[in-house]
Amino acid sequence: MTQKIAILGASGYTGAELVRLIATHPSMQVAALSGDRKAGMRMGEVFPHLRHLDLPELQRIEDIDMSGIDLVFCALPHATSQAVIAELPRDLKVVDLSADFRLRDPEAYAKWYGKPHGALDLQQQAVYGLTEFYRGDIRAARLVAGTGCNAATGQYALRPLIAGGLIDLDDIIIDLKTGVSGAGRSLKENLLHAELSEGAHAYAIGGTHRHLAEFDQEFSAIAGRPVKVQFTPHLLPANRGIIATVYVKGDPQAIHGAFETAYADEPFLEVLPFGQAPSTRHVRGSNFCHVGVSGDRIEGRAIVIAALDNLTKGSSGQAIQNANLMLGVEETAGLMLAPVFP
Structure with a gap:
């Protein structure tokens, strides 16, 4: 039909x-x-x-x-x-x-x-x-x-970890970079080529980005208590793509295993081998999200990276x-x- x-x-x-x-x-x-x-x-x-x-x-x-x-x-x-x-x-x-x-x-x-x-x-x-x-x-x-496109990226990098009790809920940092198409098609001076190209900058600093409301709502519901993450988005001189680098306290191997289990049957969520990092160029124009996990040089900390196309x-x-x-x-x-x- x-x-x-x-x-x-x-x-x-x-x-x-x-x-x-x-x-x-x-x-x-x-x-x-x-x-x-x-x-x-x-x-x-x-x-x-x-x-x-x-x-x-x-x-x-x-x-x-x-x-x-x-x-x-x-x-x-x-x-x-x-x-x-x-x-x-x-x-x-x-x-x-x-x-x-x-x-x-x-x-x-x-x-x-x-x-x-x-x-x-x-x-x-x-x-x-x-x-x-x-x-x-x-x-x-x-x-x-x-x-929200930023909210989706951060959630794919964190939901299984919060649900599994694998990380310190009071020490979550999301450093996110996003392409300019996420700002829409309306004319804006700061999005002109001469204003945007050949540079990158942070915006909505200090907890003012509206996608934080989705993080608060969803992460708190999973944990059964208030969860507030630190989140800073950056605007890249690229048309498409979001990449979120998330810093957490927890065992890196256990975290990687949790993603493999949680996303094993998901057609659009790809968990990379331990230590490999996603790239926006590998998801461009697709409905896939790639998630990677690496250990940090500081023992007991892990780095989770998620990448997807913001428009798809x-x-x-x-x-x-x-x-x-x-x-x-x-x-x-x-x-x-x-x-x-x-």
Whole structure:
């Protein structure tokens, strides 16, 4: 059976990535695309790399006929999705790629995003979309909230260790580097080539990055008590990719073994041999996440490194993985593309 798909916000990077992946999906068909500022344009005009595909024109959201649509991907800016999703038919399955439904606690949302949530009933229904750890809930969900790309990377590097009691929960440092596409497609002065190239810099220093809210929520739930990590992101002069280097107290061999056990049957999570380090170039354009473990020269400490593509496994690929579960098709459908190298 072919599932009819609508993509809201298709003129952004994650929208284009959804189209690229769905183009080879065996049971999904793009039936509607929205891009309010580019309504009336063809997708190939907005993204020439998609010119070969037979796609509907971009429309305004209010002009899309949702009858016959099986699932909607909402790739709209943060704080926009909640109002749009609230107006969609209540029997329509939705995967949201924004931050609007990631946090379960309304007070936490208000704290981190600076204003009250505008669709509290939907917030309580939403299932957190880190696929490997919420499969059962995702299968039965009407609304799935995709994770932050940085948050996903850090969680793949830490969840089995917290669950297994293998590390000191009060001494976790996440040093993360991310490509510029994670900031979206809107014009920003600090993202101009002359401002960004030939350098790298830290940002959201000292615990102000909003993905920390997801770390707090998820790690504390696993541990059964508050867990706060140190997290500093850095912006790289690269289009795609995230690499997180995580420093923990624990036995390196036991930590590596825990990942091998936890991820043994996961189609998209690859645990490297002990001592090998992942690279963003080896996951580029794919739905894979590579995890590596090394010992530190300081006894009793370990270094965990996770790498993924922020637009694929960190966002649009993850969204399709979740949608596959929601629609009852093979979880890996349309997602087994090999990384692009070099």
